[in-house]
Amino acid sequence: MEENLQQVVSEDCTQCDADDVVDHDDEETAGSGHNFVVENGWLFKLWAGKKVRLANFHLTVDSQKLRKDEGHVKGRMLDLTLHREWESHPITLSAEEFLSGRLKRKILEAAGPGAILYGSLKDLRIATQELSGVSIPETSVTTSIGFTEDGCYLSRNMLITPNGIIAHPAMEVDLSEGGFSQRIGLLHPDASILSRLGKHLLEDFLNLKGREVMYPLMGHIALAPFTSVTKDLFGKGKAALHLQGSSGGGKTFLGILAMNFFGDFDDRFVSWSSTANAIESEGWFFRDSLYFVDDYKARVAELHAVTRILQNHADGHGRARLRSNARISEPRYIRGLLLSTGEDFVSDVESITGRTILLRVEPEKNLQAGSRCWQNRSVYSMFLPGLIQMVLSKADWKQYCRQFVDEKIQALSSETLGFPTVSGSLRTGPLNWLGFELFLACLVCLGVIDDVKSVQMSVEYEEVARRHLQRQASEMQSESSVSVMFRILGQKLAAGTISISGLRGSASDRGKIVGVAKDSENLVQVYPDILLETLSSHFKAVGQKLPFTKNALRDALAQEGLIEKASTVAGPDRFGV
Incomplete structure (x- = not known):
């Protein structure tokens, strides 16, 4: 039983989190031919002709469930019972948890601090498998509908x-x-x-x-x-x-x-x-x-x-x-x-x-x-x-x-x-x-x-x-490079990833500044290179290239009467808003 269940459980445990690593005391070698006995609810390990106290409780595996998804086995769930002299507590955990340090956490959650383990988790696992017998009922559940x-x-x-x-x-x-x-x-x-x-x-x-x-x-x-x-x-x-x-x-x-x-x-x-x-x-x-x-x-x-x-x-x-x-x-x-x-x-x-x-x-x-x-x-x-x-x-x-x-x-x-x-x-x-x-x-x-x-x-x-x-x-x-530009800038202004200094209704203290608003002239002085960098980053984030060049965008803006001063003049371009 020990070998079979350990093998089945190990096959299901292909991955563990960092906090799942077993305690160092699990490295202790139990030796072959160990037996375990239960007296008044306490678990003892027979070692060199003596009874060594292992825990003031013992565990048994009552049933197990194969977890399947689209027909493939993804894991195994174990239904355990924690037995003490005067009480019992159900514990449900995965095979992965059974083989990890989480077993201690599950015991504490089920029975509280009164459940004391004096020996190693490794011995507790082996004892649990031996005490559970060879015929543990098995059922299957699926995590996929459809x-x-x-x-x-x-x-x-x-x-x-x-x-x-x-x-x-x-x-x-x-x-x-x-x-x-x-x-x-x-x-x-x-x-x-x-x-x-x-x-x-x-x-x-x-x-x-x-x-x-x-x-x-x-x-x-x-x-x-x-x-x-x-x-x-x-x-x-x-x-x-x-x-x-x-x-x-x-x-x-x-x-x-x-x-x-x-x-x-x-x-x-x-x-x-x-x-x-x-x-x-x-x-x-x-x-x-x-x-x-x-x-x-x-x-x-x-x-x-x-x-x-x-x-x-x-x-x-x-x-x-x-x-x-x-x-x-x-x-x-x-x-x-x-x-x-x-x-x-x-x-x-x-x-x-x-x-x-x-x-x-x-x-x-x-x-x-x-x-x-x-x-x-x-x-x-x-x-x-x-x-x-x-x-x-x-x-x-x-x-x-x-x-x-x-x-x-x-x-x-x-x-x-x-x-x-x-x-x-x-x-x-x-x-x-x-x-x-x-x-x-x-x-x-x-x-x-x-x-x-x-x-x-x-x-x-x-x-x-x-x-x-x-x-x-x-x-x-109908969507031109100009409409693409204004749509993307509008989204990024709303999201706060860019800002225009002095723009009414805009959170000017957030995001990269791409221009300066001139309320008296109803214009925005736009920094062309930063603007193109913003647009390029947007398309790069979604796995595409910028669908137009800087000159093509400038020409389109000029054609629609939205640009007042060409980029050939020193200083930033000024786009009407």
């Missing part, structure tokens, strides 16, 4: 198969390492509620805002459970969906309602003010689900961090990190489908704009529909299980999805000719359309709409998609 290797969809409380929905699956889902992810949980479909829920979504949810917002949002929600499958099917990056609009326009409200399709979230979601590592670590547990990150502000969120998050989300990989023990930790990224909100957004990074569906949310609100949606949000998570099962019940559903997306790419290709960046949206937009089409098919199955209405709404979606692509192409065509 599609399984056999083509079913696993949630915390159900397994959705092509033949139906199993209420209590054999595989337990453990999302305890996450935070908000512990709120994920789909409801079992109730036939008496589903048709009314479908009608409510059609009449109220889709009318919270205009169809330019609600149709793609509903498509994003319906597509989220199939995130891992669509990546395998199409080999293309995932598209994030960003709701942009003024404060108080209802963006967060839409995000909360969307998240309630996947569990009980309400005000439980992540903010862009969190660190990049925190956002990605939490998003790791939202596999094949919607993942909501709220309130993007350029002055708060670091551009390079946001760029990294969005690129990793699209590409399906994370950044490896070096731990304190010189080992590489497992890279984590957002495994779900990202839904974001904010007053503004990253707009000059091609790898992001081509993989983000940007929806501008109008401030007008449908208060009556919003009230009904809020009242019914608790049953929203009943809708998707039926939709997923409807899809899985069709043997050729993957072929249908592939054919649908290919056809829509062809249908929309004329809108992106000559705009390579917009072509990225051409790859991701049809996937969103697929999600909306699955939503319509589910409404047809529920008897909420007929085939004629479904076709009509699909045509309406196509109009929305074409307008979206046309707007993107128009913005790409």
